[in-house]
Every structure is written in structure tokens, then in C-alpha cells.
Amino acid sequence: MPLICYEDHKFTPENLEIVEYANTLIAEFAADGLALTLRQLYYRFIATSDIFPNTLLSYKRLGKIINDARLAGLVDWESIEDRGRKLIQYDHWEDPEGVMRDAAGWFQLDKWEGQQHRVEVWVEKQALEAVVGQAAEPLDCAYFACKGYTSQSEMWRAAQRFEEYVADGHEPVIIHLGDHDPSGIDMTRDIVERINDVFGVVVQVDRIALNMNQVEEHQPSQVTTIPR
Known part of the structure; x- marks a missing residue:
């Protein structure tokens, strides 16, 4: 679970509480092997707390706080994902034997x-x-x-x-x-x-x-x- 600090940020006590609550929600999903999108995290805030009113401004505010918290090493980088943007890349092998080893793991009956x-x-x-x-x-x-x-x-x-x-x-x-x-x-x-x-x-x-x-x-x- 990578908590990596790239930039120092100063958080108000209120925003630190938001980060702590975000990590609580993130941990609930992580326990089931799931990551969240920012939108999912926002909806969990709205559904389980009265921290934010449900407005576009609140959504943008949470996004800014979470972004700063990730850069400051307070929120796991792998806990929030962007499902709308994915790199398309290709598999490579050093030799044909490597392909066969991997193929054995992919094989399954219908x-x-x-x-x-x-x-x-x-x-x-x-x-x-x-x-x-x-x-x-x-x-x-x-x-x-x-x-x-x-x-x-x-x-x-x-x-x-x-x-x-x-x-x-x-x-x-x-x-x-x-x-x-x-x-x-x-x-x-x-x-x-x-x-x-x-x-x-x-x-x-x-x-x-x-x-x-x-x-x-x-x-x-x-x-x-x-x-x-």
C-alpha cells in the first residue's frame, strides 16, 4: 500500500479530519480487495456523513483535498483509480518457453x-x-x-x-x-x-x-x- 510523499502540504484540522475519514472508507473497500474512484468516495461521504452538502463544489473540494493528501503521503496511491483512462500495452516474452508457461496459467475449461x-x-x-x-x-x-x-x-x-x-x-x-x-x-x-x-x-x-x-x-x- 504505497504512501509516498512527493510534496509537503499543510492541512487545516477540518481537512485532516476529512482525510482520516476518507482513509476509513478506503480501508472498508480495500478489505474486500477493491479500489475506489473519486466519485465513489464522494458518494460514500454523502451517504455516511454530513461533512459535505451534495454539490458540485463539494465534489471539487473533496477532489482537491484527496489530491493534496496523496501528494503528501497521507492517502495510498493505489486506493483510488481512474477507470476512464488506461494505458494499452502489449505482453512480451524472452523466449517461447515463457509464452507456454504463461499460457498454462491462462488455460481454463468453459x-x-x-x-x-x-x-x-x-x-x-x-x-x-x-x-x-x-x-x-x-x-x-x-x-x-x-x-x-x-x-x-x-x-x-x-x-x-x-x-x-x-x-x-x-x-x-x-x-x-x-x-x-x-x-x-x-x-x-x-x-x-x-x-x-x-x-x-x-x-x-x-x-x-x-x-x-x-x-x-x-x-x-x-x-x-x-x-x-
């Missing part, structure tokens, strides 16, 4: 072979993609962040995959997770309509979260998006 269904998990928010992945990857279950309403390009590609699943004798299933708000609920309808009606592939779509019975049971904090 766990869906011979199964009646073939399941994909679709989640509305990219911020939750890693959380979904922790459950999906051990089951060899493909997963996908829709980033709101799924683009027509990705919906078409999904329809092509599902046609292949059907040709291989599977019944395609989408497990969908979305926000419990008008657009988040409507996204489930949109998936069904475009996959089944527009592209003509029969797919079972099961919305497992967030549903009203879960809201009533768990009483989650009501957090709106960052106002503009």
Missing part, C-alpha cells in the same frame, strides 16, 4: 459447456463493475458495465453473442443491476425491448437490484447525483 443457460451480468454503473466482477469471475460469468442506457453498438454486439449462445444450445440470460430511479428502472425495459424486439433474439432478463423490496428492507441512504 464452465458453461453443456449448461442449459448462459448468463451475463450487466450493471448500470461502471463504478460497480469491479464489485460485480468479484462475484462473476470465479463462476466464469461474463459481465459488463452499461454506463447508463447501453449504446446501440454494444446492444447489437450483445445480440450477436446471444445468437451464438442459442446456436450452441444455450438459453441466454441477462442479470441486470440498475439504480432505483426512473431511468435506472427503465433501462431494464430498454434492454428487453431492444434485444428481444429490435434484434430478434429471445433473452431472459432478470433484474435483481435495486428493487423496491430491497429498498424497504435495507433502507439505503438517498443520494442523488452530483448537481451541476
Whole structure:
């Protein structure tokens, strides 16, 4: 967990408390092997404390405090990640034997072979993609962040995959997770309509979260998006 100081910063007592609370929230996610985006961290502040009002100014203020804290060696550099910007690079080996050794580690059988269904998990928010992945990857279950309403390009590609699943004798299933708000609920309808009606592939779509019975049971904090 790299705490590396690159610059000295003087923090007010109030801002130091914010850094300490941020590290508490970060540790909760790290215990599950997860990193946060700045936006996720901000929403955890809004949901679990009254430190900030939910405003764009608050979001920018938290970003500045966390940036300074990382530079000062107070926040782990690997605890917060930018999922929208990634370097594309290529693997290299010193010899063919190295390729074979690595290939042995990549090899796995298709766990869906011979199964009646073939399941994909679709989640509305990219911020939750890693959380979904922790459950999906051990089951060899493909997963996908829709980033709101799924683009027509990705919906078409999904329809092509599902046609292949059907040709291989599977019944395609989408497990969908979305926000419990008008657009988040409507996204489930949109998936069904475009996959089944527009592209003509029969797919079972099961919305497992967030549903009203879960809201009533768990009483989650009501957090709106960052106002503009």
C-alpha cells in the first residue's frame, strides 16, 4: 500500500479530519480487495456523513483535498483509480518457453459447456463493475458495465453473442443491476425491448437490484447525483 510523499502540504484540522475519514472508507473497500474512484468516495461521504452538502463544489473540494493528501503521503496511491483512462500495452516474452508457461496459467475449461443457460451480468454503473466482477469471475460469468442506457453498438454486439449462445444450445440470460430511479428502472425495459424486439433474439432478463423490496428492507441512504 504505497504512501509516498512527493510534496509537503499543510492541512487545516477540518481537512485532516476529512482525510482520516476518507482513509476509513478506503480501508472498508480495500478489505474486500477493491479500489475506489473519486466519485465513489464522494458518494460514500454523502451517504455516511454530513461533512459535505451534495454539490458540485463539494465534489471539487473533496477532489482537491484527496489530491493534496496523496501528494503528501497521507492517502495510498493505489486506493483510488481512474477507470476512464488506461494505458494499452502489449505482453512480451524472452523466449517461447515463457509464452507456454504463461499460457498454462491462462488455460481454463468453459464452465458453461453443456449448461442449459448462459448468463451475463450487466450493471448500470461502471463504478460497480469491479464489485460485480468479484462475484462473476470465479463462476466464469461474463459481465459488463452499461454506463447508463447501453449504446446501440454494444446492444447489437450483445445480440450477436446471444445468437451464438442459442446456436450452441444455450438459453441466454441477462442479470441486470440498475439504480432505483426512473431511468435506472427503465433501462431494464430498454434492454428487453431492444434485444428481444429490435434484434430478434429471445433473452431472459432478470433484474435483481435495486428493487423496491430491497429498498424497504435495507433502507439505503438517498443520494442523488452530483448537481451541476
